Amino acid sequence: MSLSRRIILLAALVLGLAAARAAEAGSPPLDVLLRLTGTDLAASPAVKAAVDRALQSYRGQPAFLELVRAFNRTDQAEGLLELAAARADESVGAEAVQRVIDDGGVDALRSALAGANGTALVRALGNVADAAATDLLQGVMLDGKRPEAFRLEAVRALARTEAGAQVLLALARGDRMPEALKPAAGTALAASPLPGIKDEAARLLAAAASSEQPIPPLAAVLALRGDIARGEKVFFGAAACGSCHQAGGKGVDFGPGLSEIGDKYGPDALYSNIVDPAAGIAFGFEPWQITLRNGAAIGFIASETDDELAVKAPGNIVTRYRKSDVTARQRLPGSLMPPGLLAATNAQEVADLLAYLSSLKKVPSAPTPTRP
Secondary structure, three states: OHHHHHHHHHHHHHHHHHHHHHOOOOOHHHHHHHHHOOOOOOHOHHHHHHHHHHHHHOOOOOOHHHHHHHOOOOOOOHHHHHHHHHHHOOHHHHHHHHHHHHOOHHHHHHHOOOOOOOHHHHHOOOOOOOOOOOHHHHHHHHHOOOOOHHHHHHHHOOOOHHHHHHHHHHHHHHOOOOOHHHHHHHHHHHHOOOOOHHHHHHHHHHHHOOOOOOOOOOHHHHHOOOOOHHHHHHHHHEEEEEEEHOOEEOOOOOOOOOOHHHHOHHHHHHHHHOOOOHOOOOOOOOOOOEEEEEEEEEEEEEEEEEOOEEEEOOOOOEEEEEEEHHEEEEEEOOOOOOOOOHHHOOHHHHHHHHHHHHOOOOOOOOOOOOOO
16 A cells, blocks of 8 residues: 555544544534545444534534535435425525435435425425426426415426426416416516516416406505514515525525615615516626526626636526536526516505515614723
8 A cells, every 4th residue: 555545544534533523522523524525434434423423413504415415425315305495595405406306316305395395395496407306396286186375386486497487388388287377377487587488478378467466556555554573574475585685684695685775765666676676677686698508597697707607596506607618698688586576465565575674774883982
């Protein structure tokens, strides 16, 4: 055995023993474990024990996925699905679902969709551009034995990817779209940044979309007294604002941050921006369609170098593409924020939402003490 090989093995042994001892103390050191990436766990019981303890300790946290990747653990579908459900509207949730699919866990995912975390997993699947994810969502949508609210969630999830949107259009073309789902499908597809999808949806499903509950008019909203606490629940619930925006340190960091939005706009302007998001798009949040040699991507341009283009997609999922694989880019009209978000709310809920947004203001800095 060469000297360098002996040194590597010795280092792995030392780090493995340190990891194992720390794990036994109940505090697996993530940084130490990640230095052992690529270790043959079958030949290193101490390292495997430490990794197992760390996986248990970090369950439900992004570090769990990091460990699964580092040690190529293909036996962690249950923990990955738990993470995906807990972080359904974040990139880590989508990545956890994708890992389950890549590891051959589609059956486990299908079973989990029938469980308590089914709705959250549907949302996570809507952020995954994978044929298996699209098939699973289509199965949920067409399963008449499932609750209608669950099937509607699958419709909205399908509309978030190009492949899913094409599935919805194909069902509408063939008159195979269940009547109860047509309004939601029409509304979701009308918000698509892809002109072709939006135009065909308008032709096939416009009547159905118009049958959804109308957006409460501004005059009716302003006549009501809003409640900030209830408005926060609307923000992260019925209006789904938190799936793309952060406020008060919560939510998904995809669209513009809203933690100080109350300093910038009054209730009238806030209402207008929600109803017509394309009227004022913040700099850096213009939607782009990136055409690739083997597909396409839609989102914001997060960063760009001479060799690489990073695109941020809904769910705060950032994917980096080699520029040699990019064949074209096109600035899309409108906004990635759909215009019908308030259709699922009543006038009181909108009043509460505006009260909450108006309360989001910059926290004054503590005054600097003066010297006597």
